[in-house]
Amino acid sequence: MKHYFHPMSRAVGTHWMLIELEADHEQIVIDFTKGENNTPEYRAINPMGKIPALVDGQVVVTEAAAICAYLADKFPEKGLAPPTNSSERGKYYRYLFYPGTVLEPLFTFEQMGIREYSPQSVGFGDLERCLATIEALTPKEDWAMGTQFTAADVVFGGTLDFAVQFGWLKSPSPKVADYVARIKNRPAYRESHDPSWYA
Numbered sequence: 001m002k003h004y005f006h007p008m009s010r011a012v013g014t015h016w017m018l019i020e021l022e023a024d025h026e027q028i029v030i031d032f033t034k035g036e037n038n039t040p041e042y043r044a045i046n047p048m049g050k051i052p053a054l055v056d057g058q059v060v061v062t063e064a065a066a067i068c069a070y071l072a073d074k075f076p077e078k079g080l081a082p083p084t085n086s087s088e089r090g091k092y093y094r095y096l097f098y099p100g101t102v103l104e105p106l107f108t109f110e111q112m113g114i115r116e117y118s119p120q121s122v123g124f125g126d127l128e129r130c131l132a133t134i135e136a137l138t139p140k141e142d143w144a145m146g147t148q149f150t151a152a153d154v155v156f157g158g159t160l161d162f163a164v165q166f167g168w169l170k171s172p173s174p175k176v177a178d179y180v181a182r183i184k185n186r187p188a189y190r191e192s193h194d195p196s197w198y199a
Contacts, residue, residue, distance in 0.1 A: 001025040004045065004053040006032055007194070010064040011052030013158045016192035017068045017151060021075050065096045065155045072151040080150045088145060095137065095144045095152035099159035106130050107168040134160070134169075138176050149186070157183040 003018060003025050005011040009032070018025055030036045030051050037049040046053045046062045054061045054070065061070045072081035082088035106124040109117070119126040137144070137156065144152040161180050163169035172180065183189060 002028055002055040004028050004030050004042070004051055004055075006030055006051050009051040012192060013064050013154055014052045014054065014067045014071075016158065016189055017071050017080075017154045019188040019192050020080060020149075020154065020186075021071060021078050023071065023075060063100070065100050068151040068154050069096055079148055080154075082145065082150070092145060092150065092152050095156040098133070098137070099156055102130060103134070103159055103163070107163060110168065134176065135173060138173075138179050140175055143182075153183060 001023065003011070003014065005015055005027050006029060015027070030042060032051065036042060037046075037051060042053075043049055045055060045060060048062065050062065052062070052064060052067060054067045056070075056074070059070075061067050069081070072078075073084065076083070082092050102124040105122070106127065109115075109122075109124075110127065119129075124130055138160070139146075143149045144156055157179060160169065160172070160176060161183055164172050164177070164180055169176070184193075
């Protein structure tokens with residue numbers, strides 16, 4: 001597998017996922033500050049020119065949550081996803097897709113100072129509902145799916161970590177703060193979030 005990566009991108013989360021899985025892969029750094037994401041070669045992999053991307057033989061996967069979902073299912077013996085025939089898959093999918101389809105657009109609007117919009121016209125509704133949903137989805141203990149850490153924690157927990165770190169989630173509740181602390185205490189998290197990259 002080839003993992004197209006840059007330490008200042010969402011590829012940090014997919015890198016974390018690969019380390020959690022102990023998955024053999026080639027890490028290929030794409031330096032977007034030099035325009036390497038806009039070369040014809042990389043655009044042939046991801047026409048969006050975004051990072052990350054994963055190439056597994058003839059399979060190309062883009063979008064961080066999709067990569068995490070793909071990897072979890074590729075290595076079922078690692079237990080980072082409920083079995084495909086499990087009723088838990090619905091809950092699991094919610095954790096995977098809520099951050100990218102709801103939280104990131106909301107936080108983008110908030111950062112841009114866009115306040116005048118109809119909550120009925122956007123997929124994320126409004127800040128109040130999003131914050132209430134974060135609180136409802138955040139586990140009081142252990143992980144999103146219970147005692148087993150899964151890709152849901154990489155995607156949902158990783159998004160909350162990012163939101164707290166960059167001030168998007170300005171006043172996280174004690175429950176959210178504790179969950180983020182558990183996330184950051186994982187060895188694979190610490191290995192994939194190398195502070196020297198950001199110095």
